[in-house]
Amino acid sequence: MAVADDDYDARLDAHSLEQALLGSILATVPDALIVIDMRGRIVSFSAAAQRMFQYAQSDVLGENISMLMPSPDRERHDGYIDHYLSTGEKRIIGIGRLTAARRRDGSTFPIELSVGEVQDQGQRLFTGFIRDLTERQQAERRVADLQAELAHASRVTAMGTLAAALAHELNQPLTAIANYMEAGRDLLAMPGDVDRDLLGEAMAESAAQALRAGEIIRSLREFIRRGETVRQPEPMRALLAEGAALAFIGVDSRGIDMDVQVDRAVDKVLVNRVQLQQVLINLVRNAMEAMQDRPVRILRLTAAPAADAGKVEVVVADSGPGLDPDMSRTLFNPFTTSKATGMGVGLSISQTIIEGHGGRIWATASPWGGAAFHFTLDRADEE
Known part of the structure; x- marks a missing residue:
């Protein structure tokens, strides 16, 4: 009989140690853990969840998990559970997704949600691990902003170079057009009969230089288009x-x-x-x-x-x-x-x-x- 009591005490000590270890892990893990029952009521709310959502555990135990959701998930969540219980179709469980959550003050923030399911003495429970993505996405946004700033600086430099090249390339045909048009004007202003051949030559050369200017712009446009977006x-x-x-x-x-x-x-x-x-x-x-x-x-x-x-x-x-x-x-x-x-x-x-x-x-x-x-x-x- 004493041996049986010793085994029971050992199992009890092991269970207590396991519970203490689990409690220590849940108290220190940075991700929030929330457990709900089949009716969507909160039965466990970790320390990280309390910090993340700004609620004390006593404020949320027994309340519907939808209180932590923004619209439209707030109004639809019970329907999600009913749909799963009636059809067995897993839309979130074991998959995880990016979504949004709602703090006590009503503000919304982005989260990564991972949902699991567990059977406990005939009762079905759902566990949710929640990671606040605000800091990560702000960091990603800052990196993207820095990349955009660098790309913008590069584009500004490239545009300056392009503008200088464009001005240089277009200067010659534009100057030629101006010279030919001035020559044509002078021919028309001269007394006596107009030299139609000379005037026609001036007009033809002006048109040719205008077409050349257009060709320069088209070639530069094609050059720019070659820098395709990496997708x-x-x-x-x-x-x-x-x-x-x-x-x-x-x-x-x-x-x-x-x-x-x-x-x-x-x-x-x-x-x-x-x-x-x-x-x-x-x-x-x-x-x-x-x-x-x-x-x-x-x-x-x-x-x-x-x-x-x-x-x-x-x-x-x-x-x-x-x-x-x-x-x-x-x-x-x-x-x-x-x-x-x-x-x-x-x-x-x-x-x-x-x-x-x-x-x-x-x-x-x-x-x-x-x-x-x-x-x-x-x-x-x-x-």
Whole structure:
């Protein structure tokens, strides 16, 4: 009997040690751990989760996990659980995804979510490990900004060299045109009959020099076009989610009903990831600023097969005041803006990037009376 008691005590000590070790790990791991039951109620909330979401454990135990989510996931989460329990279809479990979370003060921040499932004495629980991506994405954004600044400095230098070369190359034909035209004017001003042959020669030479100037510009344009954008296959859903998350950094996103919808037929697109994120950041931030004083703020990022074969159409739509009809024709021109502090180059840069990807960009009215910006991208060849 004493031996049995010793075995029991040993098992009890081992269990206590295991629990203490697990508690120590959960108290120090930087990622937040949240455990919920089948009804979505929080049953465990780690120390990291308390720091991340600014809630004490006593504030959230027994509450629905949706309190930590922004719209539209807040309203849909219980439906996600019911769908999984009834169909067994795993949309997040064991897969993980990039999404957004909501702190106690209502601010939204980007996260990486990994969800698991565990059976405990007949009860099914779901575990969620959450990593705050704010610092990582800010660092990535800073690196991208530095790269953009270096690229801009390089372009400015190249443009200076190009301008000098262009001025040098065009100076000769323009000077010749001026000389021939002045000679023609002098011939017309001379008394007596006009020497039509000489005048015709002057006009012909002027036309030839004008054509030469045009050829110089065309050759330089072709030279510039050879510097093609480096593109590679990227998953469409991740691009949209990351682009929206980056746009949300440092911006008050409370009250925005945001959703990302990607057609099942769309998988990967052929893009330069950093450049496309810049387009998405421009469009999403424009939408958020447009909706700043609106009572209903809806933001939708969608992607679906385009009418053009081999293309994907992406739409960023909002419920803002819509586009000014007077600006619609010059919307993508540089330095065109309705913002008091804007420079009006964001849409022009976006157009340059999209056209550099072989696509096009345009704007229409959204279903909610706001603006909807559409652009097309090449689908990645699966082979």
